[in-house]
Amino acid sequence: VQLQASGGGLVQAGGSLRLSCTASGRTFSTLATGWFRQAPGKEREFVSAISRNAGLTYYSDSMKGRFSISRDNAKNTVVLQTNSLKPEDTAVYYCAATSGFGGRSYYTAYQNYAYWGQGTLVTVSS
Numbered sequence: 001v002q003l004q005a006s007g008g009g010l011v012q013a014g015g016s017l018r019l020s021c022t023a024s025g026r027t028f029s030t031l032a033t034g035w036f037r038q039a040p041g042k043e044r045e046f047v048s049a050i051s052r053n054a055g056l057t058y059y060s061d062s063m064k065g066r067f068s069i070s071r072d073n074a075k076n077t078v079v080l081q082t083n084s085l086k087p088e089d090t091a092v093y094y095c096a097a098t099s100g101f102g103g104r105s106y107y108t109a110y111q112n113y114a115y116w117g118q119g120t121l122v123t124v125s126s
Contacts, residue, residue, distance in 0.1 A: 051107075
């Protein structure tokens, strides 16, 4: 599976960005997908995940209410809408996909994702 993330950029605090991830090479609907981020000098951090049929979504507590994840299996795309951005949201955002199954603890762990995109940089200025 190849994942291509896009949509990052420079935005002022309080602004919004729409991150997209497009998949190819495998039936997208067989994979759960997630977003992670990594800031300079920090570990990779869970952002959000969505189940295969979009029936379940998961968010990091610090992003819940500000970020929204969705997917369109017909277009092989998962979208992360980020709102009310803060300077501490500055990071490289990665989309990822997994063929595994589990609950929240499974989908929030980056080790469980076998497929990764190249990342898209989000910079939030104060």
